[in-house]
Amino acid sequence: MSYLVALPFLVFVGIFLVYPTILVLAGSFQDSSGAFTFQNLTDLTKGVYLQAFIRSVELSALTALIGAVFGALLAWAVAVGKPEGLLRRIVVAASGVLAQFGGVPLAFAFLATVGFQGFVTQFLRDNVGIDLFAGSAWLFELPGLTLVYTFFQIPLMVIVFLPALDGLRPQWREATASLGGTSWTYWRHVGGPILVPPFLGALLLLFANAFSAYATAAALVSQGSPIVPLQIRGFLTGEVVLGQENLGKALGLGMVVIVSIAMGVNVLLQRRMSKWVR
Template sequence: MTTSGTPATGDEDARHRARASRAAARGGLRYLGLLPFLAYVGVFLVFPTFIVVLGAFQDGQGNVSLTNVRALTQRVYLEAYARSLQLSAASAAIGAVLGALLAWALSTANPRGPLRRAASSACAVLSQFGGVTLAFAFIATFGLTGLVTEFLKDHFSIDLFSYGPWLFELPGLTLVYSYFQIPLMVIVFLPALEGLRPQWRDAVHSLGGSTWHYWRHVAIPLLAPAFLGSTLLLFANAFSAYATAAALVSQGSPLVPLKIRAYFTSEVLLGQENIGKALGLSMIVVAAAVMVFYALLLRRATRWWR
């Protein structure tokens, strides 16, 4: 029996090895689809990050130095960071509150209705609307000779610029940033609102609770991690924004991204590119910290939606 069973066992092992090799080959072919993505991430994210980190700790001769990092403690850079953080926090707060209210309104609409689909599509488009186009739109609307500015001045004797060129300073940037922060909040917060189960509201009502009790003791605690995580995402989005501020602001209201641009484009600051890289490194640290907190809050929020 041993002699007759051995060849069968050997054939079975060979078939197992053949199937395993074919499965491994198919798995390798599936991973080949990741190569374009990995190449894209390597060229446009990993390699530039490596160059920024390396240059931040080098002097003009290429020697290892902390001079660039120490320079960030100067007043001019601290003021730029204060403005960037203030702008990011203000626009994130406005976008989070108004976007959450709009997302709640959309969550009550028919998911397959034309209003819901049109609003969702508009938010997807407007959340990516920025740069020179957005800056020009606000200048043409609320600028010194903008459409709304002239209309209010001619018909109601209201001068929007009686207290200065606010559109080209921090208040104006906050308004412009809120334009794409609000629809972005709708996109990232709407799934959390849709995750609220009707059974939870029914359970509160069956126990004698009101709508206020439902929101106070059930909905708001469940939505709080998702809301805070979405707010952090808006903060990171505003903190790293560059094109809109560069098109709207030239010299006033210095921000960290505009300071970095100055070190790579200004003829006055030639040879000091590594300070710009140190500023870029500090932005990477801030953005990474924000995204870590966002990931922790997102993990906490997803416990209830499983």
């Protein structure tokens, strides 16, 4: 009877995760007539589809690295403060909100702020003489996506990395000092090795988060499909790719594989970390 409690969740996962994944997997190996083929996967290794994967990986890796570094620094600033202090509560609460603040609202916020007619853009143009869009519509290209993605990557890093910082016990530093060790000795042989696995795990989580993001990019980029999620959108909504819908499923399968690898490595790193925080 205890397993019945999980039944609604299992049904939900089966309908909205397992079943679509099976459809994507099966469709990736079928042509327009339903015959078995490897052509869809072969097409992913060349042309615009390969470039889309490369740009998606570059965008995800860059925003994950920026978010991990600045998010870790912010989490450290919070961790060394008062455990129940006002600053910690504000940062944690804000990070929880901003980490989920994506999609169309986030895109609109940046358009209203630094878009062609955003108030910051107009202020700099009229009062300082600086044109943010001189010669390039960067906000609607990969540089703009990098900036926008970083907005929710940093708060997410704070949320996932702060528990690791809280797991550093004061007794470890005291033991190092009692044995004649310096701060460098502590971070080199104790704190650093303990924090590296959770930092890398959080980095992989941020990579997967950016790699699978769709709504924000879709709201900003109206022309072209520079990354894989937008390529898939073209196969779902476009009229010039009739008969090639399964190629879109192959793109989805490629995303599933990449994200699964990142999350698999993350699980291994979390297992290594768990022995230090017991």
